[in-house]
Amino acid sequence: MEPAMPARGYVMVFLALVGLTAATVGLAYLDLGPWHATVGLTIAGIKALLIALYFMHVRHATGLVRVFAVVGLFWLGILMALTITDYATRAWLL
Amino acid sequence: MSTVTLPPATPAVPPRPEPTYVNVAFGVKSWLLTTDHKRIALLYLVSITFMFFLGGFLIAVVRTHLLTPRGILLSADTYNKFFTMHGIIMVFFFLIPSIPAVIGNFVLPLMIGAKDLAFPRLNLLSWYLYIFGAVFTLWAVLVGGVDTGWTFYTPYSSASSHTNVIPAAVGIFITGFSSILTGLNFIVTTHRMRAPGLTWFRLPLMVWALYATSIIMLLGTPVLACTLLLLAIERTWHIGIFDPALGGDPILFQHFFWFYSHPAVYIMILPGMGVVSEIIPCFARKNIFGYGFVAFSSVAIAVVGFLVWGHHMFVAGQSVYAAMVFSLLSYLVAIPSAIKVFNWTATLYKGSIAFDAPMLYAFGFIAMFTVGGLTGLFLAALGLNVHVHDTYFVVAHFHFIMVGGMIMAYMGGLHFWWPKMTGHMYPEGWARLAALIIFVGFVLTFLPQFVVGYLGMPRRYHHYAPEFQVLNVMSTAGASVLSLGYVLPLVYLLWSLAYGKRAGANPWQATGLEWQTPSPPPPDNFQVTPVVTEPPYQYAKGATGAA
Amino acid sequence: MPLDHSPLAHHFRDLDQQHEAATLGMWIFLSTELMVFGALFTGYTVYRAAYHAEFAAASALLHIGIAGINTIVLLTSSLTMVLAVHGVRQGRRQLVVRCLIATAVLGTTFLVLKVFEYHGDYRDGLVPGLSFQDQEWLSHDPPLKPGAVKLFLFCYYAMTGLHALHLLIGIGMIAVLTWQTARGRYTPYSFNPVEVGGLYWHFVDVVWLFLLPLLYLVGPRGG
Numbered sequence: 001m002e003p004a005m006p007a008r009g010y011v012m013v014f015l016a017l018v019g020l021t022a023a024t025v026g027l028a029y030l031d032l033g034p035w036h037a038t039v040g041l042t043i044a045g046i047k048a049l050l051i052a053l054y055f056m057h058v059r060h061a062t063g064l065v066r067v068f069a070v071v072g073l074f075w076l077g078i079l080m081a082l083t084i085t086d087y088a089t090r091a092w093l094l
Numbered sequence: 095m096s097t098v099t100l101p102p103a104t105p106a107v108p109p110r111p112e113p114t115y116v117n118v119a120f121g122v123k124s125w126l127l128t129t130d131h132k133r134i135a136l137l138y139l140v141s142i143t144f145m146f147f148l149g150g151f152l153i154a155v156v157r158t159h160l161l162t163p164r165g166i167l168l169s170a171d172t173y174n175k176f177f178t179m180h181g182i183i184m185v186f187f188f189l190i191p192s193i194p195a196v197i198g199n200f201v202l203p204l205m206i207g208a209k210d211l212a213f214p215r216l217n218l219l220s221w222y223l224y225i226f227g228a229v230f231t232l233w234a235v236l237v238g239g240v241d242t243g244w245t246f247y248t249p250y251s252s253a254s255s256h257t258n259v260i261p262a263a264v265g266i267f268i269t270g271f272s273s274i275l276t277g278l279n280f281i282v283t284t285h286r287m288r289a290p291g292l293t294w295f296r297l298p299l300m301v302w303a304l305y306a307t308s309i310i311m312l313l314g315t316p317v318l319a320c321t322l323l324l325l326a327i328e329r330t331w332h333i334g335i336f337d338p339a340l341g342g343d344p345i346l347f348q349h350f351f352w353f354y355s356h357p358a359v360y361i362m363i364l365p366g367m368g369v370v371s372e373i374i375p376c377f378a379r380k381n382i383f384g385y386g387f388v389a390f391s392s393v394a395i396a397v398v399g400f401l402v403w404g405h406h407m408f409v410a411g412q413s414v415y416a417a418m419v420f421s422l423l424s425y426l427v428a429i430p431s432a433i434k435v436f437n438w439t440a441t442l443y444k445g446s447i448a449f450d451a452p453m454l455y456a457f458g459f460i461a462m463f464t465v466g467g468l469t470g471l472f473l474a475a476l477g478l479n480v481h482v483h484d485t486y487f488v489v490a491h492f493h494f495i496m497v498g499g500m501i502m503a504y505m506g507g508l509h510f511w512w513p514k515m516t517g518h519m520y521p522e523g524w525a526r527l528a529a530l531i532i533f534v535g536f537v538l539t540f541l542p543q544f545v546v547g548y549l550g551m552p553r554r555y556h557h558y559a560p561e562f563q564v565l566n567v568m569s570t571a572g573a574s575v576l577s578l579g580y581v582l583p584l585v586y587l588l589w590s591l592a593y594g595k596r597a598g599a600n601p602w603q604a605t606g607l608e609w610q611t612p613s614p615p616p617p618d619n620f621q622v623t624p625v626v627t628e629p630p631y632q633y634a635k636g637a638t639g640a641a
Numbered sequence: 642m643p644l645d646h647s648p649l650a651h652h653f654r655d656l657d658q659q660h661e662a663a664t665l666g667m668w669i670f671l672s673t674e675l676m677v678f679g680a681l682f683t684g685y686t687v688y689r690a691a692y693h694a695e696f697a698a699a700s701a702l703l704h705i706g707i708a709g710i711n712t713i714v715l716l717t718s719s720l721t722m723v724l725a726v727h728g729v730r731q732g733r734r735q736l737v738v739r740c741l742i743a744t745a746v747l748g749t750t751f752l753v754l755k756v757f758e759y760h761g762d763y764r765d766g767l768v769p770g771l772s773f774q775d776q777e778w779l780s781h782d783p784p785l786k787p788g789a790v791k792l793f794l795f796c797y798y799a800m801t802g803l804h805a806l807h808l809l810i811g812i813g814m815i816a817v818l819t820w821q822t823a824r825g826r827y828t829p830y831s832f833n834p835v836e837v838g839g840l841y842w843h844f845v846d847v848v849w850l851f852l853l854p855l856l857y858l859v860g861p862r863g864g
Binding site for chain 3: 007010017018021024028036037040041043044048051052056061064065068071073075076080083084088
Binding site: 208209210211212213214274278279281282285286287312313314315316317319320321324327331332333334335339340341342343346350353618 | 650651652653658661662665666669670672673674676677678679680681683684687688691692769770786788789791792795796799
């Protein structure tokens with residue numbers, strides 16, 4: 001079984017992850033107003049994607065594995081979306 | 095003619111019979127440490143049968159208490175404990191594992207031509223987790239019970255109740271992992287272990303049903319696990335996210351609880367629908383009508399079933415806009431179920447129908463599930479829900495589906511695959527009688543509950559208004575008949591293990607790979623891995639499907 | 642390489658099928674794990690929207706320094722883990738053992754730092770029931786609801802606690818993998834436990850990557 005990518009590739013991904021972590025923490029010290037959550041979670045999402053694609057080998061995985069890799073996210077989305085629908089609309093008057 | 099006495103012929107040495115999964119090894123250790131999916135199925139069978147009769151005993155006491163409006167059998171607190179424990183045991187320890195863990199474990203590898211599930215040791219672990227969870231819950235029963243209702247609503251469960259909430263919650267938490275691992279096993283098995291030629295659209299519909307059920311088990315149960323954990327933490331340390339004193343919302347508990355528990359009812363019914371989809375073609379000697387529709391509707395139920403949980407909370411305090419969304423989605427989820435009923439009915443049309451016990455149960459399922467399902471639509475209507483919420487109308491609705499539907503399907507499946515599992519036929523006459531008694535008992539128990547609920551009798555109350563007594567007496571009478579109906583199979587199925595007629599590989603002349611191997615099957619299921627070249631349910635006139 | 646039994650389980654056709662089953666199984670398990678955390682994430686989201694001021698104020702008091710270091714620690718452990726899987730594919734047993742040990746050590750470092758962090762939280766009055774002072778929050782300008790702060794802290798301890806529990810289990814799993822590797826149990830053609838163990842480890846890392854901004858960086862931190 002040939003390796004999915006050379007060891008050096010993993011180190012490059014790791015360095016990118018460290019850089020993005022520094023960015024996450026650094027940006028927290030600026031005043032981004034209401035954008036803190038979006039920025040922080042977006043960077044986290046990019047890091048997660050890098051780990052999934054390269055460390056967890058999703059890049060070279062079968063379609064079936066890729067489906068199961070995202071299905072949990074989709075279902076979590078259902079839980080969050082419909083729950084938040086309740087809380088977001090409670091204050092609405094008819 | 096001279097009489098010549100010939101010497102007795104030397105008897106030919108009979109060939110040594112191949113071992114079956116039953117006689118390949120003896121001893122308690124060979125059963126308790128087995129990784130054979132067929133033996134594990136039987137371990138589950140014994141366990142859930144015990145839990146079923148325990149849950150049944152609890153409600154028998156309740157129904158007896160309800161013979162009079164001011165029932166004197168149980169105090170209010172004890173009454174609450176009895177219906178709570180009945181619900182917990184029946185939902186988590188009988189209905190959810192029943193068809194998947196007993197019938198599914200047994201037939202899934204056989205139906206796809208595999209030697210076992212993908213992860214046999216994980217399968218054994220699933221059973222031990224079930225037992226471990228059951229022990230915790232039974233302990234909670236023995237040391238004083240739980241009185242929160244099987245729904246464990248906060249803040250009563252987290253702050254006020256003085257009963258054994260935490261052991262019961264822990265028991266369900268542990269058993270939940272049994273469910274999750276079984277679902278995982280089924281999904282990987284279905285994807286990766288099908289025999290050559292067995293494409294997705296050649297699979298028996300039971301496999302589609304088990305697959306859809308497994309999706310729900312996998313993605314819903316973890317949320318319940320987390321929720322019960324949060325409940326236990328809040329109850330223990332008096333701090334948590336459901337606590338209104340902190341600005342928390344008790345209804346958040348209900349959101350999380352029902353996110354699992356609504357799809358859970360589909361965990362309970364989908365395998366039953368799978369069983370019916372196997373029985374109907376066989377006993378109508380016809381191909382299933384609309385295979386693709388039935389297959390896709392199973393998956394649709396699994397997915398859309400996750401979008402409707404708020405219909406349990408219409409009067410709980412959620413926003414009316416969320417309620418409207420959940421109401422609409424609840425109407426949508428009825429559609430795939432209805433599609434299945436139409437397809438089964440269409441399969442019967444111009445079929446050559448036999449009334450063996452499995453078929454009687456399948457008929458009962460279709461009729462009772464339809465009534466239960468339609469009354470679900472009543473409940474999904476916002477205005478009507480306000481009137482019937484927390485009345486016996488709801489109780490009748492879900493019992494029509496769970497008992498009239500699911501348990502009938504379970505009994506039908508048990509009878510259908512009994513010869514395969516045990517190598518013995520059950521006595522057909524007694525089986526038909528039992529099916530009839532169950533049907534009559536069931537209708538007498540639960541039909542009056544629709545009426546009395548609509549008239550306003552609340553659920554979970556230990557006393558009721560005197561004008562409801564006649565209907566309650568009818569219901570209790572029905573429950574007595576129903577109990578007899580359930581005891582009969584216990585007796586004759588056990589009897590059949592010793593005295594039942596020996597069954598061949600395919601006593602029903604059914605299609606499907608499980609019928610192409612001896613009864614009981616050998617440990618590795620098939621001598622030679624089968625190769626599939628045909629679609630399922632090829633019950634054309636004249637085809638016998640015999641081995 | 643001594644093999645005391647065949648790596649191929651009897652119910653599988655070949656090693657490929659066994660490998661595919663193992664990886665698919667672990668990915669499915671990770672989806673279920675995501676749903677467990679998901680309930681907590683959902684509750685957190687609901688309350689953060691309702692009590693943003695309290696959540697931001699409490700979040701700013703958490704120890705971002707330790708959290709930042711811990712993030713690097715976990716990311717490094719993911720690197721050593723994937724290098725272990727890489728090494729097993731090449732049959733380099735010694736390298737694999739070293740990488741696995743490094744992964745376990747880094748994971749343990751995370752937990753040790755976490756203990757220090759929780760202690761610091763306790764000293765800063767951030768443990769409800771123990772060191773939490775209602776008055777401290779009521780006297781803010783504008784006043785903050787102590788209850789809502791407690792909700793944030795509950796979520797913080799629940800989410801990081803659940804994460805730490807998963808990490809602890811992961812370390813135990815790595816220990817077993819190290820021992821089995823040293824015994825020569827894995828070959829370049831059959832190393833499923835190492836690979837799926839890696840998947841689990843990376844998942845635990847990814848959860849932390851989301852906990853960091855969610856819990857520690859709700860609002861701007863004073864420079």
